[in-house]
Amino acid sequence: GRSTREWQAADAAHFLHPFTDFKALAARGARIVTRGEGIYLWDSEGHRILDAMSGLWCVNVGYGQQPLIDAATRQMQELPFYNAFFQTSTPPAIELAELLAKLAPPQFKHVFFASSGSESNDTVVRMVRRYWALMGQPQRQVIISRWNGYHGSTMAGASLGGMPGMHEQGGLPIPGIVHIGQPHWWEHGRALGLSREEFGLKAAQWLEDKILEVGPENVAAFIGEPVQGAGGVVVPPDTYWPEIQRICDRYGILLVSDEVICGFGRTGHWFGCERFGTRPDLITFAKGVTSGYVPLGGVLVGERVAQALIEKGGEFTHGYTYSGHPVACAVGVANLQLVRRLKLVERVRDDTGPYMAELYQRIAAHPLVGEVQSCGLMGAITLVRDKATNAPFPAEVDIAMVCRGHCFGNGLIMRAVGDRMIVAPPLVITRAQLDEMAALIQRCLDLTLADATR
Numbered sequence: 001g002r003s004t005r006e007w008q009a010a011d012a013a014h015f016l017h018p019f020t021d022f023k024a025l026a027a028r029g030a031r032i033v034t035r036g037e038g039i040y041l042w043d044s045e046g047h048r049i050l051d052a053m054s055g056l057w058c059v060n061v062g063y064g065q066q067p068l069i070d071a072a073t074r075q076m077q078e079l080p081f082y083n084a085f086f087q088t089s090t091p092p093a094i095e096l097a098e099l100l101a102k103l104a105p106p107q108f109k110h111v112f113f114a115s116s117g118s119e120s121n122d123t124v125v126r127m128v129r130r131y132w133a134l135m136g137q138p139q140r141q142v143i144i145s146r147w148n149g150y151h152g153s154t155m156a157g158a159s160l161g162g163m164p165g166m167h168e169q170g171g172l173p174i175p176g177i178v179h180i181g182q183p184h185w186w187e188h189g190r191a192l193g194l195s196r197e198e199f200g201l202k203a204a205q206w207l208e209d210k211i212l213e214v215g216p217e218n219v220a221a222f223i224g225e226p227v228q229g230a231g232g233v234v235v236p237p238d239t240y241w242p243e244i245q246r247i248c249d250r251y252g253i254l255l256v257s258d259e260v261i262c263g264f265g266r267t268g269h270w271f272g273c274e275r276f277g278t279r280p281d282l283i284t285f286a287k288g289v290t291s292g293y294v295p296l297g298g299v300l301v302g303e304r305v306a307q308a309l310i311e312k313g314g315e316f317t318h319g320y321t322y323s324g325h326p327v328a329c330a331v332g333v334a335n336l337q338l339v340r341r342l343k344l345v346e347r348v349r350d351d352t353g354p355y356m357a358e359l360y361q362r363i364a365a366h367p368l369v370g371e372v373q374s375c376g377l378m379g380a381i382t383l384v385r386d387k388a389t390n391a392p393f394p395a396e397v398d399i400a401m402v403c404r405g406h407c408f409g410n411g412l413i414m415r416a417v418g419d420r421m422i423v424a425p426p427l428v429i430t431r432a433q434l435d436e437m438a439a440l441i442q443r444c445l446d447l448t449l450a451d452a453t454r
């Protein structure tokens with residue numbers, strides 16, 4: 001094997017990493033991750049790391065699950081690839097479509113496959129515009145999404161998203177995509193003196209205001225993540241989503257739930273829309289469908305849209321070489337069967353989710369912590385300079401990055417977003433492992449506090 005330094009040199013010489021400052025990476029060298037087992041990773045130096053982010057919110061069943069490995073191996077031997085274009089199909093794609101229809105809310109009987117969350121959201125943009133054209137309202141082109149949402153990195157995905165810094169590169173958003181504010185009480189509601197519940201209604205009202213500004217006859221759809229993930233695990237007030245549903249119903253607008261993170265148990269429900277009480281017309285998914293073992297995504301298409309596409313549509317001129325990839329779908333089936341067999345969704349809802357919330361309440365007492373939020377097995381910790389007033393750190397002290405550095409040095413992966421530290425551990429995590437995670441978080445907060453008060 002090569003030494004860590006050799007890996008790092010070759011990496012910096014040839015590999016342009018996503019969402020990475022190339023020079024900073026070259027200066028510091030990447031951490032080379034070599035192995036995974038359960039909720040732990042090992043790097044090329046032999047350090048064990050508790051992966052509290054499940055990779056990128058995806059390795060829900062943990063690393064090293066034999067049923068997924070076997071399913072991929074079997075399918076590669078049997079038929080590594082065939083497409084779903086031109087009236088052909090393969091057994092794994094059919095089985096996964098059937099299983100997804102069983103697991104999804106009752107209005108979903110159909111699925112369109114892609115290979116990532118970005119592709120799935122791109123599919124949605126074309127599909128909702130096609131739907132309205134078929135319904136005789138082709139002027140309904142506008143899709144409303146939210147600032148600080150994340151929907152992927154393709155031209156449409158990045159346009160739908162509202163993350164700082166993404167629109168500036170590439171001349172985005174593409175036409176017909178507009179944004180409203182996010183239901184982030186800590187950021188936007190507190191200063192207005194509103195309770196969480198009041199603020200939830202106000203943030204939903206921004207949707208109606210935007211619909212009226214654009215003209216309801218021009219609006220195709222609203223898209224949002226049930227809990228904003230990459231934006232910092234922003235758990236919306238309980239008043240928010242029911243009000244969004246009411247507004248979409250009122251103007252006949254399609255509701256799209258981006259469940260790329262929330263889908264398949266993360267919130268303690270099969271889909272996040274079930275946790276928050278909405279009835280979306282479309283659901284996009286990826287990540288947890290295969291626990292990230294192989295790339296797969298897709299769009300669950302509710303009967304309202306499916307019927308129009310099937311009955312009125314003729315050919316939908318859209319698709320990817322890997323739509324319904326047999327190996328990916330075989331792994332998807334094995335993964336979802338494992339999630340069922342291990343009762344992971346129920347475990348998150350009744351056991352590990354509430355237990356993590358309890359642990360987070362204890363973390364909330366830390367002098368560096370302004371508030372904590374969690375939903376199922378996703379959580380956020382907001383760091384403040386002054387606990388009494390909740391005053392934030394000045395912008396030049398990137399406190400979350402300081403904390404992330406300590407996580408790095410102490411065998412824990414947490415993600416830093418603005419002034420928040422976020423986690424989304426594998427759904428197989430046990431209570432004892434959650435205790436271990438919480439102890440590591442406390443230690444890293446202590447070390448960060450020591451730095452901040454030095």
Ligand code: PLP
Nearest residue numbers: 116117118150151152260261286
């Ligand atoms: N939508 C959400 C909510 C996501 O979190 C992500 C990725 O993090 C995406 C879409 C994009 O998925 P992908 O990176 O698979 O294209």
